[in-house]
Amino acid sequence: MYVPLTTADFLDRAEATAANRTALVDEPLQPATPVPTATYGDLLRRVRAWQAGLDALGIGERERVAVVSPNSARLLELLYAVTASGRVYVPVNYRLTPEEISYILRQCDASVVFVDPGMDAALGTVDGPKRFVLGEQTEQEVMRFDVVPRPWSRPDESAVATLNYTSGTSSCPKGVALTHRSIWLNTMTFGIHARIWEGDVYLHTLPTFHCNGWGVPFLLAGLGAKQVLLRRIDGAEILHRVQEHGVTLAFGAPAVWDAVIEAARKWPGEIPGRGRVRVVCAGAPVSERLVSQVENELGWEFLQVYGLTETTLLTFNRRLPGAEGDGGLPRAGAPALGVRLRSGRRGEVLARSNMVLDSYWQDEGANAVALEDGWFRTGDVGAFDDEGYLVLFDRVKDVIVTGGESVSSVEVEDCLLSHPSVAGVAVIGVPDRRWGETVKALVVLAEGACLTEEEIISHCKQRMASYKAPTSVEFRDALPRTSNGKVQKGRLREPYWAGHDRRIH
Incomplete structure (x- = not known):
């Protein structure tokens, strides 16, 4: 018997087995009126009201529904409602600038966008799709509690369920298309390794726009586990x-x-x-x-x-009985169930599993680079120890990961070079005790120009998400280059990483 795996499976079980159990405790301190603490029965009624509202708006199956919001009950309701009805959920990083968000909405051709009221004023210049503010407006103008929503006509596990945008190494974000099958398997695999069960109480400290909260909100619903939302x-x-x-x-x-x-x-x-x-x-x-x-x-x-937006879960590591010291926990971990890993050129970690992305949304060039002979190129350099555990050392791709957010150094360099006083720049990641890495700009000024560190950082923060902006700037007379003119970033990084075993922190 073949039954397609879809995110609706988790909602169906929640309704059948956990209708009277607490589902969501909304963030109390937010600009919208919090959703009252709800049981899974209440949650499913609201999910259907969202679906009926999308029907009334004319949003069809496979159309893209974007949401720009910190963690909230309404954000999760839409995650459940959109995917289970055959539409495509697009969670947008609310920390991005209006220009960056506009690009994502255009690139995925979103039919509608729902915006947190705390973001509404800042996103006033965002245009394109229908737009609603989460809270009073959506309760009155979108959600329809008196109408039964249309069912998904032909549930398909190969259909795209979510588009999660990641900066990667290019200046433009790429949409990672995850299917119902990949999300279903990631959710269950994560649950097995983390030993998630009905008695868990989960605190949403992870932004749900990051790979759908690593897929776990679906499993929590299927188990009827309590979820507590945290906005900040x-x-x-x-x-x-x-x-x-x-x-x-x-x-x-x-x-x-x-x-x-x-x-x-x-x-x-x-x-x-x-x-x-x-x-x-x-x-x-x-x-x-x-x-x-x-x-x-x-x-x-x-x-x-360890994993990427494109791969979801790749490795898992926990302290084993009898382990001494840190038990090897600083290692990335052993391959998760169903994941194959191997080393490629230059020691790059290659991954293969049913949880890896279907493709980048409308970006064949990126697909050709990332997917090679049935393996996904992670861009991370690592090796496997005697126990088969992965240890990461460096990056092939020019990406800085600061506080869990990926920053394209190319994007930051493009922004800095737009300043008329900047003649040359190299952006690198340097170790930081709290954030892992922070963004550092090495700047060559135009002849006769005068510019301060504060002015350079401010220039970036006005044009991109603040976490992408440099936290420090050094001025150089020149940047070291190869014979073909390429900046030697490895040479620039070396002094900052001296004494570190790994070139990622």
């Missing part, structure tokens, strides 16, 4: 939510757990969640220091994963 990362607030809601599971980049550790040192009394909370870390290689602090100062279990 704050170490003390995370500890409060852990205490108030009995949180057992949370995901995030190393910078998130550094913030919690700092807050814990000022926390009065016993750290909440000790011996109960599991944190899953990704977005940047972790240090032995971080592992030790999470386990010893917080008393929380530390798990590490």
Whole structure:
């Protein structure tokens, strides 16, 4: 028997087995009126109201529905509603500039965009598709509680479910097309390795626009597990939510757990969640220091994963019984179930699995570069130790990962070169204790020009998301180049990475 795997499977089980269990606890501090704490029965009624509203707007199957919002109950409702009805969900990084968001909406040809009220004023110049502000407007003008939505006419596991945009190495974001099948398998594989179950209480410390929250919101619905929304990362607030809601599971980049550790040192009394909370870390290689602090100062279990938006989950690592020291946790981990990894040219990690992207949306050039003989080129350099665990050392691609966000150095260089006083520039990643890496600009000024570090950083922040802007600038008389004129970035990086075993941090 063949039954297509779709995201609707998780909602169907939630309705059948967990209708009376708490589903979502919305972020209380947000510009929209929070959605009241809902059971899964309530959640499914709202999901159907969204679907009926999309029907009324004339948004057909396979059309793209974009959402620009921090974590919120409405964001998750749309993730469930859009994909389960055969439409394509496009979660947009709300930290991007209006110009960057406009590009994404045009590139995916979005039919409608839903915007968080806190983003509405800043995105006033974004045009193109129909646009609604999440909250009062969508409750009154979009959602239809008195109409039964049209069912997906022909559920297809090979249909694109989501488009997640990633900067990669190019100046223009690329849309990663993930099918229902890849999301379904990623969700279940993640659940097996992280041992997610009905009794978990999940705190959304991970932005859901990042690879759909790593696919786990679907599994949480299918299991009927409680989900607590968090709009903004704050170490003390995370500890409060852990205490108030009995949180057992949370995901995030190393910078998130550094913030919690700092807050814990000022926390009065016993750290909440000790011996109960599991944190899953990704977005940047972790240090032995971080592992030790999470386990010893917080008393929380530390798990590490490695993957990309294009591949979803690739490796998983947890402390094994009897392991000494850090138990090898700073390693990326062993291949996840169903994942094949091998080394390619220059030691580049190549990946193959049912969870890897279908393609880049309308970008055959990018597909040709990334997909080679049935293997995906990760752009990361690594090696496998005697236990078969992957250890990452460097990057082939010119990407900086800061606080879990990927930044294209080419994009930042293009922005800097648009300044009339900049004659040449090289953008590199340098190690940073909190963020893993930060963006550094090495700038050659035009003859006779005078420009300060603050002016250069401000120039970037006015034109791109602030996390992409350099955090430091050095002025140079010239940049080292190869015989064919290419800037020697490896040579430029070397002084900053001296003493580090790996060229990623």
